[in-house]
Amino acid sequence: MKNEKTALVKFLRAITLYTAYKRLRNHYKKLKLIWITYGTNDVFVSYLTNIRQNKKIEYKYKEERKQFLFKTQVLKLSNDWFTVNIPYWLSVIDEYKLKNKEVKALEIGSWEGLSSHFILSSLPKAHLTCVDTWEGADEHKDGTFATKDVLSQIEKSFDENLTPFKDRLSKYKGTSFSFFQANPTRCVFDFIYVDGSHHGDDVMIDAVKCFEMLKVGGIMIFDDYFWQHYKKSVDNPATAINLFLKLKKDSYKIIRMYYQVIIVKLKDRY
Ligand SMILES: C[S@@+](CC[C@H](N)C(=O)[O-])C[C@H]1O[C@@H](n2cnc3c(N)ncnc32)[C@H](O)[C@@H]1O
Numbered sequence: 001m002k003n004e005k006t007a008l009v010k011f012l013r014a015i016t017l018y019t020a021y022k023r024l025r026n027h028y029k030k031l032k033l034i035w036i037t038y039g040t041n042d043v044f045v046s047y048l049t050n051i052r053q054n055k056k057i058e059y060k061y062k063e064e065r066k067q068f069l070f071k072t073q074v075l076k077l078s079n080d081w082f083t084v085n086i087p088y089w090l091s092v093i094d095e096y097k098l099k100n101k102e103v104k105a106l107e108i109g110s111w112e113g114l115s116s117h118f119i120l121s122s123l124p125k126a127h128l129t130c131v132d133t134w135e136g137a138d139e140h141k142d143g144t145f146a147t148k149d150v151l152s153q154i155e156k157s158f159d160e161n162l163t164p165f166k167d168r169l170s171k172y173k174g175t176s177f178s179f180f181q182a183n184p185t186r187c188v189f190d191f192i193y194v195d196g197s198h199h200g201d202d203v204m205i206d207a208v209k210c211f212e213m214l215k216v217g218g219i220m221i222f223d224d225y226f227w228q229h230y231k232k233s234v235d236n237p238a239t240a241i242n243l244f245l246k247l248k249k250d251s252y253k254i255i256r257m258y259y260q261v262i263i264v265k266l267k268d269r270y
Pocket residue numbers: 081082108109110111112113114115116131132133134135136137138174175176177195196197198202
């Protein structure tokens with residue numbers, strides 16, 4: 001009996017050590033990625049200081065995430081790249097008291113409308129502008145994350161999924177670049193989600209132009225900070241996001257940092 005107990009204790013200790021090792025290795029990999037993609041000091045600090053807070057956020061909003069998943073079972077979806085973000089987004093919505101505000105929101109990259117659905121259902125007074133080519137990005141066109149069949153249906157699915165919100169939705173079909181050219185406005189949006197093309201060149205343009213369109217006090221979210229798809233690390237989102245943050249030093253504050261980076265705008269250029 002005593003021998004069995006000792007073996008069990010040893011086994012549990014080994015599992016704990018292995019889990020801790022895996023966690024540490026994961027954090028080390030992420031910190032290394034921040035380093036090689038020219039991460040700013042505040043990105044390092046936010047990454048490290050948010051580790052514990054992130055666990056609490058995920059726990060606090062896990063029921064809301066489940067409810068959203070349940071509610072959206074009826075939608076036409078081929079993928080869920082979004083719902084993992086729900087706890088973080090809800091924590092920001094609560095902290096910045098956005099729920100009952102007349103939020104003007106912009107989304108670059110809507111796909112089948114899952115994130116758009118979340119924005120419009122969690123912010124009942126929001127108006128959302130969705131910008132997408134509805135042709136897919138590099139990683140969909142090259143077959144990594146979508147089949148041709150799925151690609152041919154994404155716009156139709158978006159339209160059907162967003163039907164209940166059509167009065168609070170504007171749709172712009174085209175590249176984000178063409179949207180910025182057609183809408184040369186400053187400081188008009190309260191909430192912007194950047195999730196279009198993930199190639200560094202496009203992320204850079206989206207970041208600069210969206211920041212220009214964001215009101216002071218507005219929230220901007222970058223998706224896929226740690227995503228590594230392109231062979232050259234400079235072509236992945238992190239390098240562009242880091243260089244953008246360097247460029248806008250003192251004009252923003254990082255408020256959440258996990259797989260996404262969420263900032264609040266503190267100052268405009270003028
Ligand atoms: C990852 S998906 C968006 C996912 C969506 N936000 C969600 O969470 O469900 C990226 C989208 O960006 C679109 N896209 C790619 N390049 C674009 C560009 N240059 N301008 C606008 N949209 C683009 C693609 O068609 C695709 O629908």
